[in-house]
Amino acid sequence: MPYLSKYKASVAAVIVLGAVAALGSRFTIVFIKPLIDRLHLDPGEAPTADPASSSALNKFTDAVLEPWLATFGDWDLDPGVSQAIVLVSVMLGMAIVFAGVQYVFIKVSRMLSVYMITDLRQDMASHVANLGMGYHSGRRLGDLVSRMTADANTALRILNMMIEEMVQSPFNIIGSLLVAYAAEPTATIGTLVFLPLLALPVIIIGPRIRRRARKSQDSLGDTTQLLTQMLSGIRVVKAFRMEEREAQEYRKANDEFVVQTRGMVRAQAVSLAVTAFFANGGVGLVIGALVIVHLTIVEIFHDVGTMFAFFIAIGTLFAYVRRLTRAFTGIYASMGSLDRVFEVFDLQPDMRINPDAQSLEKVNQQIEFSDISFSYPGAPEKAIDGLSLTVKRGEKVALVGLSGAGKSTLLDLVARFYDVDSGAIKVDGVDLRDIKQDDWLRQLAVVQQQPFLFQASIRENILYGRPDASEEQLQQAIDAANLRDTIDQLPDGLETQVGDSGSRLSGGQAQRVTIARALLKDSEVLLLDEATSALDSESEHKVQVALANLMEGRTSFVIAHRLGTIRAADRILVMEFGRIVEEGSHDELVAANGTYSHMWKLQLGLD
Numbered sequence: 001m002p003y004l005s006k007y008k009a010s011v012a013a014v015i016v017l018g019a020v021a022a023l024g025s026r027f028t029i030v031f032i033k034p035l036i037d038r039l040h041l042d043p044g045e046a047p048t049a050d051p052a053s054s055s056a057l058n059k060f061t062d063a064v065l066e067p068w069l070a071t072f073g074d075w076d077l078d079p080g081v082s083q084a085i086v087l088v089s090v091m092l093g094m095a096i097v098f099a100g101v102q103y104v105f106i107k108v109s110r111m112l113s114v115y116m117i118t119d120l121r122q123d124m125a126s127h128v129a130n131l132g133m134g135y136h137s138g139r140r141l142g143d144l145v146s147r148m149t150a151d152a153n154t155a156l157r158i159l160n161m162m163i164e165e166m167v168q169s170p171f172n173i174i175g176s177l178l179v180a181y182a183a184e185p186t187a188t189i190g191t192l193v194f195l196p197l198l199a200l201p202v203i204i205i206g207p208r209i210r211r212r213a214r215k216s217q218d219s220l221g222d223t224t225q226l227l228t229q230m231l232s233g234i235r236v237v238k239a240f241r242m243e244e245r246e247a248q249e250y251r252k253a254n255d256e257f258v259v260q261t262r263g264m265v266r267a268q269a270v271s272l273a274v275t276a277f278f279a280n281g282g283v284g285l286v287i288g289a290l291v292i293v294h295l296t297i298v299e300i301f302h303d304v305g306t307m308f309a310f311f312i313a314i315g316t317l318f319a320y321v322r323r324l325t326r327a328f329t330g331i332y333a334s335m336g337s338l339d340r341v342f343e344v345f346d347l348q349p350d351m352r353i354n355p356d357a358q359s360l361e362k363v364n365q366q367i368e369f370s371d372i373s374f375s376y377p378g379a380p381e382k383a384i385d386g387l388s389l390t391v392k393r394g395e396k397v398a399l400v401g402l403s404g405a406g407k408s409t410l411l412d413l414v415a416r417f418y419d420v421d422s423g424a425i426k427v428d429g430v431d432l433r434d435i436k437q438d439d440w441l442r443q444l445a446v447v448q449q450q451p452f453l454f455q456a457s458i459r460e461n462i463l464y465g466r467p468d469a470s471e472e473q474l475q476q477a478i479d480a481a482n483l484r485d486t487i488d489q490l491p492d493g494l495e496t497q498v499g500d501s502g503s504r505l506s507g508g509q510a511q512r513v514t515i516a517r518a519l520l521k522d523s524e525v526l527l528l529d530e531a532t533s534a535l536d537s538e539s540e541h542k543v544q545v546a547l548a549n550l551m552e553g554r555t556s557f558v559i560a561h562r563l564g565t566i567r568a569a570d571r572i573l574v575m576e577f578g579r580i581v582e583e584g585s586h587d588e589l590v591a592a593n594g595t596y597s598h599m600w601k602l603q604l605g606l607d
């Protein structure tokens with residue numbers, strides 16, 4: 001409904017056009033009666049109303065059509081022939097007009113569904129992008145993509161069907177009923193008894209179709225999931241010569257899809273076949289019953305013309321009821337997809353959005369961690385366990401510790417990829433959660449452990465954090481990140497496309513691009529997670545110099561495994577099991593003879 005309400009004018013147009021096209025087309029049936037009446041007209045004779053029949057159709061033809069025909073169909077021909085030509089011309093003329101209306105109707109209604117589905121996809125993308133890292137680190141990319149493409153497309157198909165059939169079929173049914181009733185009121189009421197039978201199969205089998213469709217779409221999602229996984233891990237697949245096995249896995253998933261889809265198709269076939277039986281058998285049954293009643297009990301049919309009009313109207317009536325039930329069958333089949341689409345919308349951002357959040361110009365004094373704890377959803381152990389720390393503005397702190405100690409997690413908490421479970425991170429005394437997210441993120445520049453580049457040019461990748469930077473600022477960042485030589489060697493220089501996730505660059509080159517991106521952003525707080533791990537000693541030294549310049553006067557959190565790179569930090573924090581176990585300057589920690597000193601000696605090869 002919200003998507004429909006954005007297009008009120010189109011919706012109104014669709015309903016009006018649909019009604020006009022449907023009712024108008026049914027109205028042409030009315031002309032069949034006078035046409036048939038020409039059959040038993042002697043030359044020169046005007047048809048007279050059957051006194052026994054007083055149906056609305058008869059009254060209409062006698063009072064309106066016949067006088068009109070007498071005037072316009074009076075040529076130098078047999079009156080029956082000339083009037084038949086007039087009648088047929090009128091029917092053709094109406095058919096052309098209503099075909100035109102139908103054309104506009106289909107165009108407007110199909111475009112309406114395209115707009116709505118595009119809006120839906122757009123909303124879905126924004127919604128997913130705004131979900132927290134808690135969702136993203138656990139989601140299955142392929143399945144999500146399948147929901148956003150395959151399922152959304154199925155939803156588009158439903159919409160087309162719904163809008164067309166749901167708007168037009170009822171009017172076609174009403175139109176047919178009106179004509180039938182005008183022709184033969186008693187017989188029409190007799191017929192109505194059969195109509196509910198046509199809807200019966202869909203009502204009974206529909207829910208099953210929906211369940212089956214859901215399974216079918218789920219397994220389609222699984223196939224996409226496998227495919228994206230194989231393609232994103234193609235290097236591993238090749239290195240381990242697993243192409244065959246991956247293909248087999250994909251085959252298995254596809255077989256499962258076939259099995260699930262067969263279940264859905266079977267349910268659909270049953271429903272449609274039963275409807276077909278009621279529709280075809282129903283028409284026979286209705287006509288037979290009416291004929292028998294006519295012969296034995298009461299005369300129903302008075303003249304051939306009305307009878308023809310009645311039967312044609314009843315025939316179309318059944319056809320449209322059948323189309324409507326067919327549409328419902330299709331809709332049930334697509335509901336499984338819609339369920340999958342709306343499940344994505346049901347996911348709530350795990351991050352609390354504070355409507356009264358304050359704005360923040362810059363960090364003035366300090367960032368304070370007071371007794372914070374955090375565990376990943378579903379993880380048994382706390383990743384951060386009661387950690388307290390105060391970092392003064394402009395201070396450079398280094399985080400070291402064994403793999404899994406919680407260093408990256410701590411930086412993720414600062415970047416608000418996750419919120420703490422207890423305790424608080426405060427900036428100048430204000431809880432991070434009470435600061436406008438945008439304002440806080442503007443203070444941060446992040447270089448992550450796994451450099452990520454977009455499939456775009458190097459220039460676009462560097463400009464990502466600050467699209468309005470000048471060419472001069474861009475060039476400075478390139479120099480500072482020691483990227484100049486690399487870029488000069490590339491055939492297209494700055495415009496070189498880096499490939500999917502930067503796959504055309506070496507690890508060290510990709511890392512320097514991400515450093516340039518962070519340098520260009522020129523922000524207050526730096527989060528560097530192993531920012532130089534992929535660099536050789538030579539370029540690492542140069543980048544270290546650049547980073548040292550960058551860190552000057554900024555608050556920095558630096559994670560490093562190579563302890564040599566952080567000797568100059570103001571303070572070194574040693575983490576273990578989500579806690580800080582030692583802190584101090586390099587010299588102090590070496591002298592203290594604890595964990596750090598042990599790590600240091602190991603790296604020097606002294607232990």
Ligand SMILES: Nc1ncnc2c1ncn2[C@@H]1O[C@H](COP(=O)(O)OP(=O)(O)OP(=O)(O)O)[C@@H](O)[C@H]1O
Nearest residue numbers: 137376377379383402403404405406407408409410
């Ligand atoms: N997305 C996640 N979901 C669940 N658990 C996670 C997730 N990311 C990390 N962890 C767990 O949290 C703990 C801390 O991980 P973290 O990445 O912070 O370690 P780290 O100190 O950065 O290690 P490394 O030096 O290897 O990068 C680990 O036990 C890890 O298994």
Ligand SMILES: [Mg+2]
Nearest residue numbers: 407408409449
């Ligand atoms: Mg890490």
